[in-house]
Amino acid sequence: MSKRKAPSDFTNPNHDFCEFLIELADYEKNITRNIYKSNAYRKAASVIAKHGKLIKSGKEAQKLDGIGDKISKKIDEFLETGKLKKLDNIRNDDASVSIKELTRVSGIGPAKAKQLYDSGVTNIDILLKNQDKLNHHQILGLKYLNDFEEKIPRNEVIEVEQIIKKTLHNLDPKYKVTICGSYRRGKEFSGDIDTLISHPSFMSHGLKKKSDKLQVIVDILKKNNLITETISLGEAKFMGVCKVNHISRRLDIRLNPYDQFYCAVLYFTGSDLFNKQMREHALSQGFTLNEYTLRPMGSTGIPGEPVEINSEKDIFEYIDYPYKKPEERNI
Amino acid sequence: MGPISVDRIISISSEDHAHKAENILNVSDSHQTWRCKSGEKQATVILQFLKPSVISSIDVGNDNSAFIEIFVGKSTSDEFQVLLVTSSLMTLHECKNGLNVNKVRFFNTDHLSLASKESWDRVKIVCTQPYIKQSKYGLSFVTFHSKDVPQKEPIQSQSIQLGSFTLRNDDESDDVLSAGRLFSKRNENKDVVRMPESPVNRLLAIHKKNLETGKHKNTNSTNNIQTPLMNQMISKTPKHSIKPKNIDLNVKKNDTITMAAVKNTVKKKELSPSSSHLQPSRKKIKLMKNPLPVTKPFSELLNNVVFVMSGYENPYRSNVRSKALEMGAKYKHNWDLSCTHLICAFINTPKYHECKRQGTYRIVKSDWIDKCHSNRCRFPWRRYALDKLEQNKPESEDEICAHTDLVETDDSDDEWNSVSAKPVPSTSQSNSSENQQNTITSLYDLDTDIDSDLDIPKDILADESIVPLPYIDDIFRDRSFYLSTSLKPSLKQECHRYIIALEGKFSEKDKCDYIVSTDTNNLQFKNSVTPQWIWDCYDARKILPLI
Numbered sequence: 001m002s003k004r005k006a007p008s009d010f011t012n013p014n015h016d017f018c019e020f021l022i023e024l025a026d027y028e029k030n031i032t033r034n035i036y037k038s039n040a041y042r043k044a045a046s047v048i049a050k051h052g053k054l055i056k057s058g059k060e061a062q063k064l065d066g067i068g069d070k071i072s073k074k075i076d077e078f079l080e081t082g083k084l085k086k087l088d089n090i091r092n093d094d095a096s097v098s099i100k101e102l103t104r105v106s107g108i109g110p111a112k113a114k115q116l117y118d119s120g121v122t123n124i125d126i127l128l129k130n131q132d133k134l135n136h137h138q139i140l141g142l143k144y145l146n147d148f149e150e151k152i153p154r155n156e157v158i159e160v161e162q163i164i165k166k167t168l169h170n171l172d173p174k175y176k177v178t179i180c181g182s183y184r185r186g187k188e189f190s191g192d193i194d195t196l197i198s199h200p201s202f203m204s205h206g207l208k209k210k211s212d213k214l215q216v217i218v219d220i221l222k223k224n225n226l227i228t229e230t231i232s233l234g235e236a237k238f239m240g241v242c243k244v245n246h247i248s249r250r251l252d253i254r255l256n257p258y259d260q261f262y263c264a265v266l267y268f269t270g271s272d273l274f275n276k277q278m279r280e281h282a283l284s285q286g287f288t289l290n291e292y293t294l295r296p297m298g299s300t301g302i303p304g305e306p307v308e309i310n311s312e313k314d315i316f317e318y319i320d321y322p323y324k325k326p327e328e329r330n331i
Numbered sequence: 332m333g334p335i336s337v338d339r340i341i342s343i344s345s346e347d348h349a350h351k352a353e354n355i356l357n358v359s360d361s362h363q364t365w366r367c368k369s370g371e372k373q374a375t376v377i378l379q380f381l382k383p384s385v386i387s388s389i390d391v392g393n394d395n396s397a398f399i400e401i402f403v404g405k406s407t408s409d410e411f412q413v414l415l416v417t418s419s420l421m422t423l424h425e426c427k428n429g430l431n432v433n434k435v436r437f438f439n440t441d442h443l444s445l446a447s448k449e450s451w452d453r454v455k456i457v458c459t460q461p462y463i464k465q466s467k468y469g470l471s472f473v474t475f476h477s478k479d480v481p482q483k484e485p486i487q488s489q490s491i492q493l494g495s496f497t498l499r500n501d502d503e504s505d506d507v508l509s510a511g512r513l514f515s516k517r518n519e520n521k522d523v524v525r526m527p528e529s530p531v532n533r534l535l536a537i538h539k540k541n542l543e544t545g546k547h548k549n550t551n552s553t554n555n556i557q558t559p560l561m562n563q564m565i566s567k568t569p570k571h572s573i574k575p576k577n578i579d580l581n582v583k584k585n586d587t588i589t590m591a592a593v594k595n596t597v598k599k600k601e602l603s604p605s606s607s608h609l610q611p612s613r614k615k616i617k618l619m620k621n622p623l624p625v626t627k628p629f630s631e632l633l634n635n636v637v638f639v640m641s642g643y644e645n646p647y648r649s650n651v652r653s654k655a656l657e658m659g660a661k662y663k664h665n666w667d668l669s670c671t672h673l674i675c676a677f678i679n680t681p682k683y684h685e686c687k688r689q690g691t692y693r694i695v696k697s698d699w700i701d702k703c704h705s706n707r708c709r710f711p712w713r714r715y716a717l718d719k720l721e722q723n724k725p726e727s728e729d730e731i732c733a734h735t736d737l738v739e740t741d742d743s744d745d746e747w748n749s750v751s752a753k754p755v756p757s758t759s760q761s762n763s764s765e766n767q768q769n770t771i772t773s774l775y776d777l778d779t780d781i782d783s784d785l786d787i788p789k790d791i792l793a794d795e796s797i798v799p800l801p802y803i804d805d806i807f808r809d810r811s812f813y814l815s816t817s818l819k820p821s822l823k824q825e826c827h828r829y830i831i832a833l834e835g836k837f838s839e840k841d842k843c844d845y846i847v848s849t850d851t852n853n854l855q856f857k858n859s860v861t862p863q864w865i866w867d868c869y870d871a872r873k874i875l876p877l878i
Contacts, residue, residue, distance in 0.1 A: 286461070296417040298400045299373060299457050304417025305442075310424075318423055320461075 013054040017061075017075060020084055021045035024074075030103050030110040031096050043273060044071050046331055098122040106141030106148050106250060107134075107231070137231045137239070144241060147248040151189035159244050160193055160251070163226050168217065174200050176261060180268035186327035192250035193242070194268050196261065204257035204292075211235055214255045227251065260292045262309045267291035274329040282319040294318055335384040335475040339702070341377040341453070343367075347467050350394075352376050358472045364394040364433075366469040367458075374458045374469050379406065383452040386414060387478040389438040393420040395468035396458035399436075403451035406698075407719040411455050412446045426462035433471060632709045633660035637669050641683060642676030643697060651697045654704040668871070674700060675717050683717075690804055690872070694718060804872045807835030815848035815859075822849070822862055829865050 012018065025041035028034045043066040048055060055061045057079065058072030067075075078084055090096045101123055102113035121127050124145065131139055141148065161179045168175040178184070181194040202211065218238050221227045228248060229241035235255070242251040256264040267275060268291070282289040286297045293306035294315055309315055316323040343352040343365075350366035355376065357363055367374035374396070383405070391399060399420050402411035415438055425431045440447055454475065460468040627634070638660055640648060651674065652662055663670050666685050672693045673686045686694055699715035812830050814823050814837070826847050830837070840846065846859040860877060868875050 296398050296419075296459075298413060298417045299375075300402075300411075300413065302413050302416055304398065304400060305419060307419050308422050314423060 012049055014048045014051060017055060017078065018045045018049050020074075020078060020087055021048070021071070023087060023090075024084075026100065027090050027096060030113065031090075031099055033110055039273075040066070041071070046273060094122070102127065104149065105138060105145055107137035108141065112138070140229055140231055140241065144248045148192075148250055150247055151191065152193065152249055154183065154188050154190070156244060156249070157183045157190055157193055160226065160242060160249070161195075163224065163244070164195060164197075164221065164253075167220055167224060167226075168197065171217070171220065172199065176258075178265050180265060181270065182330075184269045184326045185271065185330050187330070192252065195251065195253045196256055196264050196268060197253060198256045198258045198261040200258050202255065202257055204259050211255075214238055214253065217253070217255075259306070259309070262312045262315060263289070263293055264291050266312050266315055269326050269329060271329055271331050273331040274324075277331065278319075278321060281321050285319045285321075287319050289315070289319070333477065335386065335477045336381045337475075338379045338381040339705075341379050341698075342375075343377075344373065344375040345371055346469075350467070350469060352469075355392075355470045355473050358392075358474055362471075364392075364469060364471040366394060366467040369467050370465050372459070375455060376470075377453060377455045378473075380452040380454070380475075383450040384475070384477045385450045386443065386447055386454075386475050387440050388476045389415065389443070390435065390472070390474040390476070391420065391438070392435045392471035392473070393433055394471045395432045395460060395463065395466055396420050396470065397423075397426050397460045397462055397468075398458065399470070400457040400459075402455040402457070403446050403449075404453040404455065405719075406452050406696075406715075411453075413444050414446045414451075414454070415443055417459075418442070420458075423462060426460070429463075627709075629707055630657065630659050632658040632703060632707075636660035636672050637663055638672040638674050639663050639666045639670050639682060640674045640697075641680040643674070647697070651700050655700045658700075658703060658709075672712060678717060692718075805834035806868060806872060806874055807833035809836075810845065810874070811836045811838040811843045813838060813840045813843040813846045815846060815850060817848055817850040818862070819849075826862050826865055829869060833865075833869065 021041045022045050025038045025045065028041060029038035047064045047066045048061065051064060055075065058076035061067045061075050062072040074084055095117060098117045099110065099113040102108050102116055103110060116133060121130055127142060134142065157179060165177045168177055176198045178196045179193060180196055181190055183190045214235060218227060218233060226242050227240050228243045231239040238253040240251055241248045243249065254264065279289045288295050288297055288303045294309060295303040295306050298304055307318055313323055337356050340352050345368040346352045347366040347368060350364050352365045354363040355365045389401065397420060398417045400417040401415035403414040404411040420434060420436060421431060456473060458469060460466055633655060638655060640652060643651060656662060666682055672695055673682060673691065674697050675683050675694050683694065693712055694717045695712045695715045696717050699710065699712055703709050807830055812835050814826055844858060846856050847862060848859050849861060864875065
């Protein structure tokens with residue numbers, strides 16, 4: 001999950017609520033490490049962002065799905081005082097502030113941030129002098145800290161998409177390329193570029209033998225001056241940095257088996273909350289859905305053989321879920 | 332690798348009038364299919380194999396099902412394990428457009444779960460079709476294949492060389508060594524007209540006859556579920572492996588131990604090959620193949636069965652009861668000494684415990700009655716024993732068919748009419764030379780030979796791993812017997828077996844506790860008893876007062 005997700009922009013009437021809910025969500029995720037509380041705040045923020053009208057009271061907000069007693073009280077508190085006591089406490093807490101700052105770096109998560117904080121690294125400046133504590137990914141994250149925090153405009157993603165598509169088409173016209181993430185959901189800005197590629201000759205049951213397809217692709221993209229850095233490269237996943245204009249961007253490329261391609265596209269298109277809903281629905285229909293496969297559940301609850309999927313739509317049809325276009329998946 | 336023969340269908344969730352479940356066992360006709368009733372969420376069928384088998388691959392012919400899931404289980408428990416996880420038989424596209432509704436899929440070992448490494452005798456098939464609402468769906472056929480050849484052709488691995496011929500060594504002959512068989516025989520003998528025969532032999536006989544007449548017509552109407560499969564299986568079996576199966580021994584009425592005799596001599600030979608030079612003259616025992624099966628009127632099949640039921644609820648209970656009564660069994664409300672079988676749904680019922688306490692071991696599932704009734708054939712109860720332990724013991728009785736499903740087989744293949752065998756005097760028991768004499772003379776003189784336990788080496792009798800004996804009360808423990816010379820040889824043999832089985836000993840006439848005799852002179856001795864007294868003691872499970 002990208003660190004730079006923002007369900008709300010400044011034009012949203014409820015922007016302030018969203019901001020503090022997201023801040024609370026990040027706090028729960030990074031410092032208290034309670035992913036459920038974090039998800040609850042994120043869901044609330046998402047619902048309020050979609051509401052469209054300015055919320056005037058906690059009671060009004062409570063009618064929305066995902067907002068209960070506690071969050072409505074926080075909204076009331078915010079409306080009355082313009083701030084949140086809890087948030088102020090968090091902001092004044094040294095550990096919280098430090099960990100929050102350190103987690104800005106790509107590759108540093110809450111656990112690593114806590115570890116760094118405990119060893120005396122309390123801000124980015126100190127971190128710059130202690131790069132021996134970091135791994136390759138984290139060093140690059142630190143190097144491009146400001147670049148990576150910049151939102152990627154849609155046009156730039158299109159540019160990258162075209163370069164990759166063209167390159168792969170020259171290599172083999174049978175390659176399929178889809179850029180997922182918020183870009184595919186039609187957002188104007190993205191946090192990173194999530195690319196999925198597949199080839200009909202690459203199937204999950206032939207996975208045993210090593211494939212250097214991804215290596216070849218990355219090499220060519222490097223020659224084309226798209227990819228500038230490699231964070232990691234395996235058989236199935238590349239993580240790295242690309243640059244088309246003057247700002248470096250995080251780029252992920254995943255090579256998926258052809259039979260798992262659409263499940264992966266669905267999964268990486270998100271949003272994560274949409275995925276959660278869809279997986280829940282799948283279970284209610286006797287299926288289990290993940291980023292690889294859609295499998296029917298047996299009568300004793302044992303997942304079966306993956307069903308054949310030839311499009312994203314197939315997945316929706318199999319689990320009898322009304323098809324949602326990518327743009328409709330912004331929950 | 333060959334198909335595993337399916338004994339029968341145990342249960343189905345539902346079936347359409349025109350598409351009965353038994354159709355799935357019929358591979359040859361793909362137009363006959365099984366379909367569930369309209370609107371079922373899932374369609375299930377449970378099959379029983381003839382023998383526990385290791386499943387190595389499965390062929391499935393579809394009829395409109397979207398998914399299939401296959402479980403395996405054992406008849407001794409209700410638990411099933413997944414063998415084949417839910418797998419597609421039709422894609423969504425095919426479901427929605429009604430395309431390829433009769434696809435065939437082959438599942439090999441790679442598709443099957445770890446359960447495919449064990450042997451199982453039950454399978455449960457679950458089909459679903461969530462995409463075509465209100466449809467009737469099911470399968471057109473399903474075949475299970477096994478890799479292990481011995482499962483289906485036991486002769487090849489367990490055969491005994493008898494001269495230049497191979498004698499079949501299956502449950503049937505093992506049986507003979509178990510005491511229960513003799514006892515259960517006593518009452519049945521009255522009605523016995525034909526020699527016991529295993530189902531395999533019978534089916535083989537049918538098949539052979541079919542081959543001869545050139546008609547692959549099913550002559551056995553009651554076995555129509557298993558026969559086509561059996562035939563198919565057999566037709567794939569090489570000729571040479573069929574032939575040994577056809578060896579059977581002709582035994583006259585009341586002579587239940589001929590096979591034991593031959594077997595014993597064979598065993599003997601195996602055990603002591605050096606003793607063969609003691610018998611330079613090879614005697615041939617005249618053996619007739621394909622003796623006719625034991626038959627009784629349908630209404631007398633379970634004549635000597637007095638049963639009590641436990642753990643079954645109505646209406647199924649009364650259903651089973653009436654079936655048993657139809658076959659001549661007697662029903663008792665509560666367990667008493669006259670009862671012979673407990674039809675029990677599960678262990679740990681009060682009646683179950685009562686029976687166990689009294690040493691009764693004939694505790695069977697209702698399947699026994701159902702199966703006997705539907706096939707008009709009395710199957711050995713042990714096949715349907717509730718206890719796994721009992722089930723693994725050799726069957727102590729033979730199948731008895733109802734009169735209606737006689738299969739006449741008068742095959743006179745001379746090649747098999749004679750089997751050389753050598754009676755070997757026993758050295759293991761020395762106290763009854765008369766008996767040995769009898770044995771030998773009868774073997775030499777008659778085509779019915781009478782053998783005794785004396786021929787069986789002691790280690791075989793004692794070793795339960797070779798012949799697990801059913802539980803029998805040891806009421807004659809510490810009692811010694813003397814068998815009067817005036818007894819007829821056959822009667823003497825039987826007495827002898829009973830006494831040994833009931834843990835009695837033999838001693839001299841003047842030192843014994845009981846003299847067994849039919850002679851009135853002997854009866855003057857105060858400790859003399861009749862053979863009938865032995866039978867009575869056995870039935871009563873205690874020593875009865877002398878008359």
